[in-house]
Amino acid sequence: MDTITHTLFGLTTYGAINKKEKDKQTKRALLFTALASSQAPDLDIIARVTETGRIMDQMWHRGLTHSVFVAPIWALLIYLIVFLIWRKKDKMIFFLAFVNVLIHIGSDSLNAWGTGFFEPISSMRVTIGVIPIVDLVIWGIFLCAYILKKVRKSLPVYKIWRVAWILVFIHIGAQAIQGQIVHQEARTTYEQTTLTASFLPGHFTVLAKEDNEIFIYDQSLWSKQSEPVIIDSSEEEDLTPLFEGNPRAEVLMTWSPFVVVTTEDDKLGIYDPRFNRGGGPMLFEYIDLTE
Incomplete structure (x- = not known):
């Protein structure tokens, strides 16, 4: 996902915490935790060490730092940084960091760029391709929640953000189901297939390979397959x-x-x-x- 979306993930997970019993310093520590952990896996952009490593950003980006096995390490590092700054040992800090790192690498795996989700155990690139790198539906859900928070001040803020997150997961689930149905249909016809999500919800681009030809076409559950573009x-x-x-x-x-x-x-x-x-x-x- 893009940087703005990852930042929104951090802000809204922070908002979804009931902080009524938390002091000001703990709230600051939690906000820092949410924002830092929502961005942490992308720190690999500064790790340009070798010529092969510098290849076109996204070809090396989202590797080991986006591994599910590294997620607890990110959470622990952020927890230690928070302790050094605010001297807080709240378990919620580690939990919030861990959840946000998982959201980061999980959402990146759902778009076409993919991640090294299982590195270093496996170098396989996990590229599910069921949501676009910028998902305007997710932005829209968070915007509606923000507006509701402003106009309905009597509602508990953390509950508004929790409902927003439920809607986000429903949206992602719907996209995943539709994408997999479209993808499975393509697999019955072509030797190799992959999927990329359109900015329009429920619409996907299927890329398939058969012998010496690449087929590219648009598909949704509600419309006919477009005429494929064929590349030799x-x-x-x-x-x-x-x-x-x-x-x-x-x-x-x-x-x-x-x-x-x-x-x-x-x-x-x-x-x-x-x-x-x-x-x-x-x-x-x-x-x-x-x-």
Whole structure:
């Protein structure tokens, strides 16, 4: 998810806590905890150590720091920082940090960019693709809750945010069910498939691969499948020179569910067909065959 959404997750989980019996310092510690833990897994953006590690942000981003096995470590680190600043030992601090880290990595796994959810045990990229990286429905739910909080001051604030979170989980569940039905239908037809969610709720883009062809089409449970765009992939090409000349291409091959192999414009390269920018592939690694 985007930074704004992660920040909203932190603010609203803080809001969902009944803080009536908490003193001012504890409230400050909890607010810091919620915001810090909602962003903590993304601290990998400053860990650019190797050339392979620097490849196009999202190709290395969301790796080990987004692992479910690292979540308790993040929570413990934040708990220790809070203790050093505010000298608070409230168990709620660790619990809030742990929950927000899990929400962060879980929500990132639900969109097409995915995460290294099981690292270091497995390098598999978990990319479910049932919600977009910016989900306007989630924003809308939180906005409505905020407005309700302002106009109905008699209602307990923490209950408003808890109801908002219930609605968010219902929305995500509905998206997941619809996405999996669409995805399962594609699996009965094609050899390899993956899914990306549209900004419009209940609508998905299916990407499928069969032999040397990539099929891209839009689908929902309530509308007919759109006419697929078909892309030819030069699967017969030897990619050894590409991997030797551009190590980042091998990272992309490992990271993506499947790639398009191209030799156009005297370039031997691969790209992930899920992502486009300005009409061209966003994640594209190649070597110049004329050199």
